[in-house]
Amino acid sequence: MAFVLQDIRLWDPSDPGKTALIIDGDRVGDGTSMVNEIIDGGGCTVTPGLVDAHVHLVMGAQYRRGVDLSGCASRQTCLAALHEAATSLDAGAWLIGHGWNEQTWPDATPPDRTWLAEFGDHPVVCWRCDLHAAVVNDVVLEHLADAALSDAARRTGVLVEADAWECLIPAMPQLTAEDSQAALRDAAQWLGSMGITAVRTMEYRDELEHVIDPIAVELPLRITVTMLDRTLPLDLAWIKNRATALPRVIGCKAFFDGTIGSRTARMVSPYLDRGKHGLWVELALRDEDEQWCAAVVDAGLTPSIHAIGDAAVARAIRVLQDVPRELHASIEHAEVVPGDAALYDLMTSMCLSVQPVHRAEDAPTVERCLEPAAMKRLLPLRRLLDDGAPLAFGTDWPVTSADPMRTFAAAITGRDVDGHVRHAPIRSDEAMRCMTTEAAAMVGLPTGAGLTPDAPADFVIWDADPLSWDGHGDPPRPRSTWIGGVQVWPPT
Ligand SMILES: [Zn+2]
Structure with missing residues (x-):
């Protein structure tokens, strides 16, 4: 069963100029199969489905209650x-x-x-x-x-x-598994209403097995998982023996520090308002970070490290530098990049899973509470892209809003929550790539090639062209969101 979506403006990193998209089953068609139906796209812009590379799906779903x-x-x-x-x-x-x-x-x-x-x-x-x-x-x-x-x-x-x-x-009281699943179904649909077709989520084994696994196949969302369980010795054997193929567990995450807002992000120079450098936490505090990384890599999994302050990011770079490239080891947040040039260069060859909205929210604090030079090193998206760093955008929902257009606006305007513009903007096509193909490739989702023949048919039909939106005023919104050639939003 194939259909063609025509009279559209297709934005795809591989071929930006196309005006039609052939959908063959759950894949993008190559034009050789018989087309049963023609759908008129009314001149709308179509992009690949949006990917959020860093969410806490179960927590976010529960918090919506x-x-x-x-x-x-x-x-x-x-x-x-x-x-x-x-x-x-x-x-x-x-x-x-x-x-x-x-x-x-x-x-x-x-x-x-x-x-x-x-x-x-x-x-x-x-x-x-x-x-x-x-x-x-x-x-x-x-x-x-x-x-x-x-x-x-x-x-x-x-x-x-x-x-x-x-x-x-x-x-605190826990929701039952059934209540959490109901919340998760609602949340998946709500994400679809914003054009999100895939996420990488951070979960504990308990939530994964009791909440996500039983309903994963029916959720209108592609999911990969990074495990949050991090007490040594790590038990990872169960990941290979999972009874279910979906969702795929790709790696494990460790925390090296806290956040800028709580002054717990570990900095090289002290916070001006506290006189302290922030914290090392957990594995980093106990000097178990190398041992943790080796265990994750030995299991063939991806190590991901939460590091926000420049001292924590520097330590993450050192720990991850020898991880084989094909494992896509990632630094989560990498919010204040190191001032040291050699470390910075090393970092640009690693996967950076970053949140432009975190930058927008933290910039006023950085301005007040850190040395003046720190602002230049606060998630410098323009410089990172110019230096070829692989960037996956995410929201860290529910830590920030899940709305991908807030991410998009923060990236293309350089504007912070207080309305000040403190960062060099990036182009809308660059932002869109970091929210679709680049993010997918980095976090093990199958849509890294965009809407090329034989790729999964995950796409969004927009009510206005997001690529020509300037980041001010009402953002474009999805008219419909499709996963594997099936419209998931609005629900049919
Ligand atoms: Zn997070």
């Missing part, structure tokens, strides 16, 4: 949203919000537990947008009476890094 505070422009609007959500909760039920960012508030002052004093018997948890810090109320602190919380966390209700990850999360 909580209170979204990401659009709140002040502490008061955050509180109003929480209070409104609290009115429909049962007595004593947990109230969970996420996405606050004090950088977007007039006073830029982070909240503490006093902020959440008026929620009665509801345990309240509000995650910062970067998920590396949460503020909780006294009810939650009582729940954590026996946990190994730091004194600062107990005093302020602000739980950073290990306090949040190792004490808070295990104490």
Whole structure:
């Protein structure tokens, strides 16, 4: 069964000028098969399906059930949203919000537990947008009476890094697998509405096996997985023996540092407002990073390292430099690139999985809290592309919005969340490549060749041409999104 989509403007890295696309089954046709149907594209632009190279799919799906505070422009609007959500909760039920960012508030002052004093018997948890810090109320602190919380966390209700990850999360109620699957189905469709046809997700084995695996074949989304389980000794044998072919597990991730917003990204020079360099965390703190990398490579898997500060990125480069190229070892975020020229050069031959929206959100903090030269090294997309670095764009959703057009706008304008333009822009075709073919090739998805004959027929028909959008005002949106020759959005 083949059909032709005609009267379109096809944007494809391999052949930008085509005006028709032949779909043969689930693949792009080569023109030799019999065409059963002709669909008129009405002159619309068609691009390959968008790829998000770094998401937390299960977490993001679950968070969509909580209170979204990401659009709140002040502490008061955050509180109003929480209070409104609290009115429909049962007595004593947990109230969970996420996405606050004090950088977007007039006073830029982070909240503490006093902020959440008026929620009665509801345990309240509000995650910062970067998920590396949460503020909780006294009810939650009582729940954590026996946990190994730091004194600062107990005093302020602000739980950073290990306090949040190792004490808070295990104490929070978990959705059932069925509820998580329902949330995941909704999320996959919602991603499709934004033109996303494939993601690489970061997951723990438990979530992968209980939430994703049972419904992976029916989800309207291509998925590869990087595992977050990282306690040594690593157990990786199960990956080879998985009962299911989908989704494919491609590698493992380790964390070397935290985030700029929480001042936990590890920097060569200290933060001007704290006098400290940020943190080494986990494997890097314990000097187990080389051992972890060797174990991942021995299993034939891709090592990926979360590194945001320039000291952490430098360490990631050193750890990954001897990994065979075909494994596509990646640095996740690489937000402040090293000042050292030799290390920078080494880095440009590695896969960089980067988030332009992180840059847009962190730039005001970098300007205030780091040495002036750091801004030039804050995810310098223009320079990285000029130097031939392979770049995959992603959002880190739910750490930032999953909306790919925010990524696109941040990249092509160089504009930050406060409206200032601090970075050299890149061209829209470059951004589109980093959001489609380059991203796919880097994270083991089958659409790296774009819409060439015999490639998977994953594409988006747009209501306006994204390649000629200037990044201001309303973005183009998908008219329809297709995976393997089947329209997945709007649902038919
Ligand atoms: Zn992430």
